[in-house]
Amino acid sequence: MTAYDMIAEADSDDECRLWVRKLIDARDDVVAFVDSRLDGQGTGKYLGFFKGSFNLSFHIGFGEGKPSVLIRFAKPGHTFMAWRDEKVTNEVRVIEYLREHTTIPLPHVRCWGLTDESPAQLGPFIIMDFIEGVRLSTFLKEPSEDDQADLILNPAIEEATLDTIYDQLADYILQISQLEFSSIGAISKDARSGTWSVTGRPLTFNMNELATNTGYPADQFPNAPFTRASDYFHALADHHTLHLRTQRNLSASNDEPDARRRFIARHQFRQLIPKHCTTTDEGGPFKLFCDDLQPANMLLNPTTLRITALLDFEFTNSAPAQFAHDPPWWLLLRGPDMWLDNHGSLDMFLERYVPRMEQFLKALERVEAKGEGGGGGEVGRDGSVVMAMGGGGDCGRRLSARMRESWETGQFWFDYAARTSLDIDDIYWAALHDNEVDGDGIDGLDAATRAEMEELVKLKMEQRRAYNEAYDIRFPDDESE
Structure with missing residues (x-):
């Protein structure tokens, strides 16, 4: 993955640390606030905290055997400050919608509110039931004595264990894939009619990463x-x-080839849109898609192997259907970007990923067969089924068939690159660029595009020099840059 702007990241971390101190100082007020909202009659008690990438939660219990709850706040700095209310509003709506339309295990939201309703103006909050379980990523990861080791699926995990987990996840993903909207963006419910529709812009994980860690101008997003x-x-x-x-x-200092490499990758990605944006899905229906649906945001009962909750739907939107038709990127816990960073090629990722993808798709096929009444009906070579809606069929095709097609055609890689500005360069050159046909990519550029590229190269070299000077002022004792 492309490195963050370390100055922007440090500024975001500083903003978050100041807020965390404010939250800690207001701990008793927060407990009293939750107690009053849930009519705890003064029995509320602080039990601990949970820290995530974008949120921080206090665990609060009550007397007389009442269930405990979490109050979860969006962290400023790690969530772009101006978007915190929008992020929490979107997530609450998605949770409500999924509770109405699926059987996915989800936290029960007791109440929620925006910044102006929060104790000490700490920010938008959600109060939800506390759910027991260990993070699925923790359960599945390869054991290591190094706390800083990459999170990787344990290659020695039992097949039967994974099958039990994959069967559940396949069911949840299949249910989500059947939820459709007529536009791309954030969903909400009409208070009078009770109908759901897209009413806001799509707020995505990638947008938040760019706004908080790269210096991207946030007012330029849709x-x-x-x-x-x-x-x-x-x-x-x-x-x-x-x-x-x-x-x-x-781009690194004086590394003009790297700047050209990045320009070509992003220019060529745009040229690939007509090929990979399928005309059948152009005008919808669009599918609900969560950027951050992964084992790190799932809870598991390690004894029964039952998933107890799916969490963190803040960056969920109605999106192009092809996103929902890709095999999960997280089957090895981390995406291909991590493997490119550490190993420089996709070979090791593919060696481990493909068998797990096949295992997951077989689980999905089992779930689809159950939805078709035990697999009745003839299945074509392309995965088409007699009952279009049976088992999650989409226009007569199974989701499992669509996922296989996405992988075989390279659609998976285009979609993955589309969703991550920090990884697009590595993904393009590793999986989307045709070296035999296009060489280094420069010969395929017309004169105007080459001129634009050279202007960009000059800009990046100037920016890097200015960045290095600013970095030395911000971190005078750091020699890492």
């Missing part, structure tokens, strides 16, 4: 829903291009 998939993909390409121009340390 502020309305999309009605066409191609328009959305062009907006994502705009994110990639503007990120390249605005993150000052995106």
Whole structure:
């Protein structure tokens, strides 16, 4: 993954640390606030805290055997400050929608509110039931004595254990894949009619990463829903291009070839949109998709192997259907970007990922067969089934068949690159670029595009020099840059 702007990241961390101290100082007020909201009659007691990437939660218990709860706050700095209310509002709505339309185990939201309703103006909050369980990623990870070791699926895990877990996850993913909307963006419920629709812009994980850690101008993100998939993909390409121009340390000092490499990757990604934005899905229906649905945000009972909750739906939107048709990127716990960072190629990722993908797709096929009444009906070579809606069929095709097709055609890699500006360069060159046809990519650029590239190279070299000077002032004793 491309390194963050270390100055922007440090500023975000400083903002978060100041807020955490404020939260700790207000601990008793927070407990009293939760007690009053839930009519705890003064029995509320602080039991501990839980820290996530974007949120910090206090665990609060009550007397007389009442269930305990979490009050969860969005952390400023790690969540872009101006978006915290929007993020929490979107998440609460998604949880409510999923509780209405699926059997996925989800936390019960007792109440929630925005910054102006919170104790000590700490920020938007959700009060939800505390759910027992260990993080699924912790249960599945390869054992290591190194606390800083990469989170990797344990290669020695028993197949039967994974099958039990995959069967549940396949069921949940299949249910989510059946939820459709007519636009791309954040969903909400009409208070009068009770109907759900897309009413806001898509707020994504990638947008938050760019806004908090790279110096990307947050006012340049879209502020309305999309009605066409191609328009959305062009907006994502705009994110990639503007990120390249605005993150000052995106290329190393005096490394002009690296700047050209990044320009070509992002330019060529835009050229791939007509190939990978399928016309059948262009105008919808669009599918609910969670950027951050992964084992780190799932709880498991390690004794029964039952998943007790799926958590953290803050970056969930109605999105292009093809995102929902990709095999899960997290089957090895971390995505391919980590393997590219540490090993420089996709070979090791593919060696481990493909068998787990096949295992997951077989689990998905079992779930689909149950939904079809035990697998009745002839299945075509392309995965089409007689009952279009049976077992999660989509226009007559099984989700498992669509996922296989996504992998075989390279759609998976295009979609993955589309969602992450920090990884797009490595993903493009490793999985999307055709070396035999396009060589280094420069010959395929016309004169105007080459001129644009050289202007960008000059800009990146100037930016890097200015960044290095600013870095030395910000971190005078650090020699890592």
